[in-house]
Amino acid sequence: MDQHNWSWTxxxxxxxxxxxxxxxxxxxxxxLTELGWSDRELFGVQMALEESLTxxxxxxxxxxxxxxxxxxxxxxxxxxxxxVEDEGPGFIPEHxxxxxxxxxxxxxxGRGLMLIKAxxxxxxxxxxxxxVTMEKVRGEQSSELMDVSS
Amino acid sequence: MxxxxxxxxxxxxxxxxxxxxxxKIIDEDEIQELGQELYDLVxxxxxxxxxxxxxxxEFLSSAALGKLISFEKKVxxxxxxxxxxxxxxxxYEVFAITxxxxxxxxxxxxxxxxxVL
Numbered sequence: 001m002d003q004h005n006w007s008w009t010x011x012x013x014x015x016x017x018x019x020x021x022x023x024x025x026x027x028x029x030x031x032l033t034e035l036g037w038s039d040r041e042l043f044g045v046q047m048a049l050e051e052s053l054t055x056x057x058x059x060x061x062x063x064x065x066x067x068x069x070x071x072x073x074x075x076x077x078x079x080x081x082x083x084v085e086d087e088g089p090g091f092i093p094e095h096x097x098x099x100x101x102x103x104x105x106x107x108x109x110g111r112g113l114m115l116i117k118a119x120x121x122x123x124x125x126x127x128x129x130x131x132v133t134m135e136k137v138r139g140e141q142s143s144e145l146m147d148v149s150s
Numbered sequence: 151m152x153x154x155x156x157x158x159x160x161x162x163x164x165x166x167x168x169x170x171x172x173x174k175i176i177d178e179d180e181i182q183e184l185g186q187e188l189y190d191l192v193x194x195x196x197x198x199x200x201x202x203x204x205x206x207x208e209f210l211s212s213a214a215l216g217k218l219i220s221f222e223k224k225v226x227x228x229x230x231x232x233x234x235x236x237x238x239x240x241x242y243e244v245f246a247i248t249x250x251x252x253x254x255x256x257x258x259x260x261x262x263x264x265x266v267l
Contacts, residue, residue: 018178043209043240050176050211100249106223108216111248115212118247148246 006074006081007035013068016061016086021053021069028073028080035077037138044119044145045080045136051112052084052132060086060130080136090129118144152195156184159191165199165267166191167260175210185217189224198230201263205236215250222254231255233263 008031014020028049029042037045053069061067067087074081099110117123120134121142141149151159158169168188172180191197202218218234225232233255237245245251257263 022176040240046209047211047244054178054211054213105249105253106219108219109212111212111215114248115244144247145243148243 004074004079005076006079007031007076008074010071010073013070015065016057016063016067016069017065018057018063020057021049021071024071024073025049025053028075031075032080035075037077037080041136041138047119048116048134048136049082051116052082052134055112055132056084056086056088059091060088062088078138081134083131083133085131088130090126092129093125114144118142152187152190154187156180157187159197162201162260162264165201165264166197167201167203167264169203169205170207173206173208175207175214178213181211181213181217184214185220188217188221192221192224192228192230198225198228199267200225200230200232201260201267202232202234203236203260204234204238204241207241208238210241210244212248215244215248219250219253231267233257233267235260235263 010024010028012024014024025046029046032042032045053071056069057063061069070085072083093113096113097104097110099105099107099114104110116134119136119142121137121140123132123134125132151161156171158171160167170184175181175184191200222232235257236259237256245254245256257266
């Protein structure tokens with residue numbers, strides 16, 4: 001990944017206020033548009049940005065404005081790479097119930113992680129569970145997305 | 151029809167047809183407002199049959215999906231009916247990934263929905 005020729009990078013942190021992520025998100029989407037990413041591809045990237053950043057603000061830092069969300073992003077005509085870290089205690093992704101099954105289908109939350117996984121090529125969490133790293137390689141589809149596209 | 155900011159509601163033969171004011175439903179304050187406006191149609195104005203027309207909607211977050219699920223539950227508990235229509239392929243994909251296609255009744259367009267309500 002480090003050898004990749006990135007066109008643009010962003011590193012910033014912001015206080016955990018509702019909607020504080022929107023400006024960074026628009027900036028990243030604007031860069032990808034200039035690099036030729038299609039509307040359809042941008043939809044998936046926006047979903048991953050929206051869900052990971054609001055998870056960090058809302059669930060990680062509990063909307064505590066004294067805590068920050070750190071964001072690092074790299075983009076190129078071929079790849080989108082994102083790392084989001086909050087100051088919360090972290091969580092265990094495997095313990096989050098599958099939103100598609102049983103009573104969880106009707107739950108009002110719990111879909112963000114599934115959507116990130118569906119739209120990204122790779123998604124990884126650190127051991128503490130307060131940092132997520134994801135990458136989208138253009139032209140590669142996750143199994144979740146292939147299941148619904150077929 | 152009541153004054154609303156996030157939705158536009160109209161009557162079609164006893165069915166309330168709702169369109170959305172925002173093309174991107176992501177702002178959390180706006181999502182709260184949207185939910186309240188939908189709930190009010192059921193609780194304060196006694197509407198029971200709904201078509202939610204998504205033709206203007208280009209993007210929605212999982213928080214917005216949560217609000218739609220709450221609305222669906224509210225309509226059901228009041229013995230009402232709800233159909234979603236005019237969903238563009240990208241948005242339909244979100245419903246399909248999360249299997250919400252099993253929870254919501256979805257039709258291609260308003261005419262299809264009105265025919266069965």
